[in-house]
Amino acid sequence: MNMKSLAAALALCTSTAFGQSMSILQPTEGTVLTPGENTTVQLSVTNSNTGFYQVGLAITLADCGEGECQPATETMGRLLYTGGYAPTQVGPHIYQNFTVTVPDYATGWNNSLLQVAHFYILGASSIPVLEFKNVSVSTSGSS
Template structure:
């Protein structure tokens, strides 16, 4: 019986954590970026009924040129050059033309040393979830093309 209660608790925590997941809303995967130029990174966090406290995010860039078959390792292993490290306060914005979840935009610069070719934009998102405030860390990434 203890097994089933542990299984149910694990499933509930996993479901709650999944509901708190962030998404990279912009740029779109496969977008072209230029070394040394600013881009806007939109980090969305869907609205949920479960309470949470945002702790912060890290945005990184990694050039994939030179890795095995020019494929970057997972963001959970390497973030690359840190473009932003700080607070995250997603909010609803009513002045947008389409309905969006709570989000925050960050203007960051692609490193001038970025090599032409495939790259990876990564986000590490950390928050505290639920009444007990258990810690939740996730990493996200999208592929971009440096031109």
């Protein structure tokens, strides 16, 4: 097992063991995005009693062509956002919305992934965790 795979496996085990997880609420699976227009990416995290310190995240869009996309642990798509993540609790939900612009060149990407890399520090031991999430989307127009 290479170092990247080992680090990804450890992060997954750590975040699962402590009940921390981020999810993509919007866009949903199968959403058709429009190149040149803004779309909302809504990210949610679970509530926890364990110390959970947000560091940041990246949101990307990857064109998978006719095949499968490579795992985000190996390579991510075209960068749409990078920066802080400061979700807010609204009722029982903890989330933050990001407005990103779908690139004009993404026209007709019928097999794509909206990907998120989320980095945080966990607990009193300050364990660094990097988790990846994605949702299958496509873009309108013909390529």
